[in-house]
Amino acid sequence: MTDTVTATLPGPSRPAGRSRGAGPGERGLPGWLRWVAPIVVGAVIVVVWWFWVDVLGTAPRMLPSPFAILAEFVKRWPIIAQDMTITATNALIGLVVGSLLAMLFAGLAAAARPIDGMLAPLVAALAVIPIVAITPILNTMFGASSQFGRQAVATIAAFIPVFVNVLRGLRQTRPVHRDLLRASAASGWQTFRFLTLPTALPYLLTGLRIASSLAVIAALVAEYFGGPADGIGTAIATYAKSGRAALAWAYVLGGILIGLVFYLVTSLLERLATRRSPA
Amino acid sequence: MAPRGSEVRRKRRQSELRGWIAAGWGALGVLAVLALWELYKFVGPAEGVVIGAVQGQAGSGVMILPRTHDRAMPHVWDMVARLFAPTSGGDTPPLWVSVAGAALVTLGIAAIGWLIGVIVGAALGLVMQRWQLLEWGLLPWIVVSQIVPLIAFAPVVNAIGNQIDRGGGTWPQWLSVAVIASYLAFFPVAIGMLRGLASPDRIHLDLMRSYAAGYWPTLVRLRLPAAVPHLLPALRLAAANAVLGAVVAEVSIGMRGGIGRMLIQLAGQASSDPAAPWGPTFGSIALGLIAAGSVALIGLGLANYRRGEAA
Amino acid sequence: MTPDVPDQSERADAAASAAPAVRAAGVSKVFATKTGDVAALSEMDLDVAAGEFVALIGPSGCGKSTLLRLIADLDQSTTGTLEIFGKPARRARADQDYGIAFQQAGLLPWRTVGANMALPLELHGTGKAERSARVSELAELVGLAEFIDRYPDQLSGGMQQRVAIARALAARPKLLLMDEPFGALDEMTRERLQTELTRIAAETGAAVVFVTHSIPEAVFLADRVVVMSPRPGRITDVVDVTLGERSEALRESPEFFDRVTAVREALHGAPVARASES
Amino acid sequence: MTPDVPDQSERADAAASAAPAVRAAGVSKVFATKTGDVAALSEMDLDVAAGEFVALIGPSGCGKSTLLRLIADLDQSTTGTLEIFGKPARRARADQDYGIAFQQAGLLPWRTVGANMALPLELHGTGKAERSARVSELAELVGLAEFIDRYPDQLSGGMQQRVAIARALAARPKLLLMDEPFGALDEMTRERLQTELTRIAAETGAAVVFVTHSIPEAVFLADRVVVMSPRPGRITDVVDVTLGERSEALRESPEFFDRVTAVREALHGAPVARASES
Amino acid sequence: ACSGSPDASDTGGGDDFEPITSLKLQLQWLPQAQFAGYYVAQEKGYFEEEGFDDVEIIPSGGDIVPQDALVDGDVDFAIAWVPKVLGTLEATGVELTDIAQVFQKSGTLQVSWKGDGITSVADFEGKRIGSWGFGNEWEIFAAMAAEDLDSTTVSITTQDFSMNALLDRDVDAAQAMTYNEWAQILEVVNPDTGQLYQPEDFDVVSYEDTEGAMLQDAVWADTERLKNDPAYADAAVRFLKAITKGWVYARDNAEESASIVYDIASTAEAAFPVGPVHQQWMMNEVNKLIWTGADFGLVDKAAWDKTVKGALAAKNQDDLELITTEPADSAYSNEYIQEALDQLKEEGVEVSGEYTPIDVVLTEGGQ
């Protein structure tokens, strides 16, 4: 169960599978298509969406036209930005704390099999707790008027992929490297610093990348189930339920933007770190 | 060569033993958490520890240690005892029976959601691997799709379902839940399929080409088998995601009968009956573990396709 | 793809036994890469007679693998014509005129030894009964009869390599293409497989194009050793070996060392600009 | 760990130059595995004099690597005593008396060529200035002066192997342990590195224990070729080479072929039961 | 043509339309005694008596908004709070009509600990106030706006489904419905006394006593359909007749009605409600909100105007308003309920009156 999260996106050690996997006749695609293709697909999505909502008019009312959303987003930017700050902060705190905890526990698990064995079912369980269930519990334990519950939910969400990946990364040191350090009479700490840590780094960053958008989603969804009446999630719920679909979706857009920023930043870090990972 | 039969048997016994040891440590881990819970509940302050609180300002300060009173942290034995008390007073069935029933309902829906997710995800993975242009065009949006909060569009799916239902088609509410669950489930499958199909070594692709094997024979005999090690974890993650998605969807669109609905229903009595909400909470965790675990069983049947993994 | 002899397959087939196994005329290959064009092969001419055993040797990066891949139609040449038994390479591939083996055995880990050997037959619709008969035959040939139901990870490197050779032979090709198939083996195993390969080649009467880095290996195996220059690959020398029957004793004979020295000198005579980089 | 000479390091250090580089007496190694014990080495006796170049050759699995790992204190022997310059192996490791290079270069991919070479020095607290001076020296020695700031993935296999050798030399060990360091290279590169290695060994005056599968390589490099039997490893023969100065011409000389033949025969004299399996 | 003309529904079978026999009613929350009248009508066969052979009562919870379900045509009638619907009407431009105002009074309380000094809306300033959000917060803002209080000084905490936020003092004053959350607090054991908390332990601000009071549970219908579809208008009257009978029965048989709802809700499908005693309390309190002496279900113009005024004045934490213009006249109509009441009176049903509260002794957990 625990290794599943890593499947979400390519692990660090694998070189891009594409160049080798390309089917015949697919090799010669010009590079600019890499950028143009997603833009075209995005445009198609928007046009279909717009056509469905504004032209056919058969879309459900809670799905407004993309242009209405955009207009609302621009118009209400000041309050959206305010709520984005709150949710983004919660997600960031969750991401940082969750990752630190995950690194700590993964370190312990890597150091001692028994700890690994003891943590395995707990991590597996943590990975399948619905936010609906955990948020009220955390709010009661830590106070419903602080952002703590949301931050804790984001922490849990971020913890899982980072833990799984770091634990895996800590186990990836290659025998030849371990022998090398031992032959150089390196101390335990030196081995950790010179070998174990750098080996695990790309895995950590893969975990971070997966964790980043999960933390945002978790922080946002947690707002649905209690806590201070602020943030993206609260606003989405409030306005979706009062018939202001466009405003609600403008907030959704805000949430997507936070998630994208988190994802892109961590992807960039990951790319930097995987450049020199062991082949 | 040593007699193979005994070797195999010994190996099996060994792995069984290792399984038991792992299970033992796991049980110890769970027990440790329960013990810690009770220990902290015993020594910790009822109102928790707050730093930086401003007098007379509710909710100020940062709580660094949680509250330990019974509403925040019920005793483990109270939670267990509550499972055997009537769900809702009177002669309603014991809580655990209701939880199990609700969990089964959700499991069934999640299974359908998983299936939809697997089909859609596998299809996306296939076409993205086949045509690079599609990968470039679709993959970023597939990633973005997962950043859209489920609860934002769950009502949209529900409304579309109702539209269809009214328009003469049949669209039961659980189908909306399944579709929403599949939204979380398809993602790992699409990615796993894409990576998996692209994972064969160059040498194997060359080999198939040297046999003048076209796309389909190559797919069936090489790419799909080679994708198995990528697909299995993806399918397991998809199962866990399908359950999480189904629970949230049930809550969001107000479907009755499942564990999601039970979660919010019993959360309503968290003040006066604090042990009650833990029943469906444990139920939903068990549900996720069962879902992921049963998919892991598929892996046993495909053991031959994972021979490459060890190497 | 060669432009000439486009679709005269019947005639070509009839002429196959007469035609050379491989005829490369003025074959060049240029790879377009991000950092510019790489000329891998330049104006290669090579004929391999039916049943002949030719070894290709040359410094790393000189285009040996490239040439083999062109023959196998795994890549297209930039210029020149390439004929396999008188047909275009593409057609030869479709007709399964050749079998190929690479440096790594490249077995499919999820298939048993037998199923791996049978793969080419399976892909071409050979019936089940016929397949299993052929597999027994092949397994016998490479000395793995007891291992048919094992999986590749239960075999040693040498055994895996033998499975790969059996697989290359499965469709009874008249041409075997081998790209450093023994590169990953230890010397002793390697020598054994070399002896086996000469036996098999003789038995089946197939022509062989064999890429290697090892001079003794080339000399031991081949009727002719083709020595190539560094990039862009060109043939600089052809050493005729003609040592008669391959036996263990041969490896210690003075004629053997003579040929080894001849190939060494042919190799070093070529400018070693490229090798100094690797 | 050897039980005798437990803590007489000062005396041992003083005697180091006099003591043989390696002295193995009655060394055995049994691996306890899930499926039973595996005797990898049995009652090995071997002396390597200071400055001597010894090649170890033998069929796969005969315990060559195991012996090297015992010498390097990467594993503990089951019985027997092992002394490096008169000290226990463990102490020799702590004192960095040897440098080691493996079949794979084993460079740390996140470190530049220079940083990889400097790793042993860094681990033992050598100052920055001294480190960089030594790195320049080493890079010069292995012909990679221009590549100090590159990363391993930007180097060819041969260049990486040279970095690994430089790293093994970094702490100026009097003993070099090399486990098939050229196994993955092509023949031409391999020959070049062989020539370089003999030069470097001569320049630094280090003793070398060199594991290889290639008979010509063993003969070309070593003063003595130690031939081992299949598992459990035992020394079956020692071929003295003493061919004088290593040059390219040597490789084509009759004496060279003589020694090659001698080693071949010594190897094949050993029962080949194990090899037939691989 | 007849635009809900009273005569059309006389016999349940006019000449120019086929009478509707199957209906869907959307509730705004989980099955509980708050909706007793509808369940009683179903249980006692009142719907059949009015010519419906299939009435489906659909509970809500989660993100399903009753007025949206009604607009989308998923259901025929919906129970929803007036201010929430007014917001939707203005935001989306659709038309819905309040055809029966079931609850005549607001049941919302703001509960605080005795001694904290929050005894009136004026005391909210600078405090942390709990609300469920999602439209339940408008009475707070309306009440404050009416007293010219600065609502931006109030920080709102979204309450979850329990009352823990108050019990743990995470909020200074928590929102509670007289019939539900208020009872939940009183079903909790006070650790200091070992007894249940008592009403004296708390200060309670009842919005009914403030200018912020807004109309709550009402039956909403599709305005367009009422106008253009005589069958629908006819069904509306018959439907109102049935539920009036249901509520009348609940008034006269509170305990039995509570247990009817409890039994219906106590199935796995409906997902269990809070225990039987809690339902009795709820039944009792809900009856108090319905039976104010006036006829059942008539929209009181004054109360309506007060609601509209509050909705116009209130601004939320994002400084957005609920509505900016008066709702259309079609937003409520007494025409249908009046017709239903008239017919019922003819049939001898007592459709007005006071409610005599029963005695409910709360137990721990309401079980």
Ligand SMILES: Nc1ncnc2c1ncn2[C@@H]1O[C@H](COP(=O)(O)OP(=O)(O)OP(=O)(O)O)[C@@H](O)[C@H]1O
């Ligand atoms: N797909 C490719 N794209 C670009 N350059 C290539 C490609 N394949 C081969 N080359 C280049 O063509 C040249 C010849 O490569 P080839 O693999 O044929 O050499 P080789 O003789 O087989 O070398 P080795 O002995 O190392 O296997 C090399 O310089 C190589 O870098």
Ligand SMILES: Nc1ncnc2c1ncn2[C@@H]1O[C@H](COP(=O)(O)OP(=O)(O)OP(=O)(O)O)[C@@H](O)[C@H]1O
């Ligand atoms: N850690 C280990 N556990 C169990 N058996 C081992 C271990 N290491 C080596 N062996 C066994 O000991 C024997 C000697 O191994 P070793 O690696 O020393 O052989 P080698 O001579 O280096 O072979 P090669 O030429 O293939 O490298 C082999 O049979 C091997 O299977």
Ligand SMILES: Cc1ncc(C[n+]2csc(CCO)c2C)c(N)n1
């Ligand atoms: C998500 C959510 N919405 C509303 C309520 C509060 N609530 C429960 S019953 C009731 C009366 C109206 O039906 C109200 C307002 C809640 N606790 N959670």
Ligand SMILES: [Mg+2]
């Ligand atoms: Mg090659």
Ligand SMILES: [Mg+2]
């Ligand atoms: Mg070895």
